[in-house]
Amino acid sequence: MTNQEDYSKRLDHAGKSSKTSNTRAILGGMFLGAAIGTTLGILFAPYSGNKTREKIASGAKEMADDLKKRMNDEVQFIQAKVDKMMDRTEAKVEAATNGIKEKLESYKVAKN
Numbered sequence: 001m002t003n004q005e006d007y008s009k010r011l012d013h014a015g016k017s018s019k020t021s022n023t024r025a026i027l028g029g030m031f032l033g034a035a036i037g038t039t040l041g042i043l044f045a046p047y048s049g050n051k052t053r054e055k056i057a058s059g060a061k062e063m064a065d066d067l068k069k070r071m072n073d074e075v076q077f078i079q080a081k082v083d084k085m086m087d088r089t090e091a092k093v094e095a096a097t098n099g100i101k102e103k104l105e106s107y108k109v110a111k112n
Helices: 003-043 049-111
Strands: none
Touching: none
């Protein structure tokens, strides 16, 4: 093995080691930040745990009710559109049927 090859392998190994330690530092920082944030959140929370859970549950229920109302509104809007399209389609089918009947009648009259 030449000195150049040995030097290249050392650089590759050093790069991998550096990447691994950077990843560990980032993950460690994230976990430390999460732990500090959780601790500060508990220490400075304006309400007790029960009150906080009640507020979260109440907020979630309000969001679910709002979502349900919006979905019902959308369903009604779509249903109105479908009904309108059905009315138009029925009118067009009826007009086409009447046109065919008239042509058949005129054909019968012309044939006789």
